[in-house]
Amino acid sequence: MQIVMDCQFFRFATDLAGPADFFNMSQSRVEGKEDQWYVGxxxxxxHTANELRxxxxxxxxxxxxLDHGKTDWIYMGLPGPGAPSHIDHVPGATWQAQLSGEKEWTFEAPPECYGICTSKMKVRVKAGEIIVLDGSRWFHETHILGKNMSIVIGAEFY
Structure with missing residues (x-):
């Protein structure tokens, strides 16, 4: 993770060091003809947030x-591994809208739920669908399915 002026850049398992690498990626790599990539x-x-909204x-x-977060999150990547298993460090739940592609989420129950809840569950989110999750309590990981680039936008809410 890289923090630039209080913004976060998640490079996950790619060699893209930060936003400059991402926005200067070759067209060939964007199209998936080179190394797989997934970033957030x-x-x-x-100003940019106001324009995006x-x-x-x-x-x-x-x-x-509801109190909605002031920060939007964007995740993009090619088919293959997305985010590895992790817990988010945000104060509440989030929504994520799948704009393009298809993503499979794997959730693992928090410790206080062991023996009561299903220990693991998988959810597929297709373009046009929205998932709401409490990623600060449930471990989760993602995998990009199909042939299309995954593009997701989301935000926190309290």
Whole structure:
């Protein structure tokens, strides 16, 4: 993980060191003709966040009265490994909208749920679908399925 001006860049298992490497990637690599890649970043620059939010609406099932995070998250990658198993360090739940591609999530129950909950579950999210999760409590990992690039946008809510 790299932090640039309070923004986070997750390079996961790629050799992309930061946003500059990502945005200067060769067209051949973007198209999947070179090494596989999967990255995520927080959009925490005010002007850019305001511009991005002009292009999407809050999911219909979230009340406008909820406190919504000031930071949007974007995840992109080619078919193959996504994020390895981890816990998020955010104060609440998040929603993630799958804009393109298909992603499989694997969740592992938190310790307080062992013996009560299913210990592991898998969920497939297709383009046009939204997943809501508490990634600060459930270990989770992702894998990009199919042939299309995965593009996801999301945010926290409390």
């Amino acid at each position: 970043w927080s959009n925490c620059e005010g 002009k292009h999407y609406k809050l999911p219909y099932f979230l009340s406008p009265e």
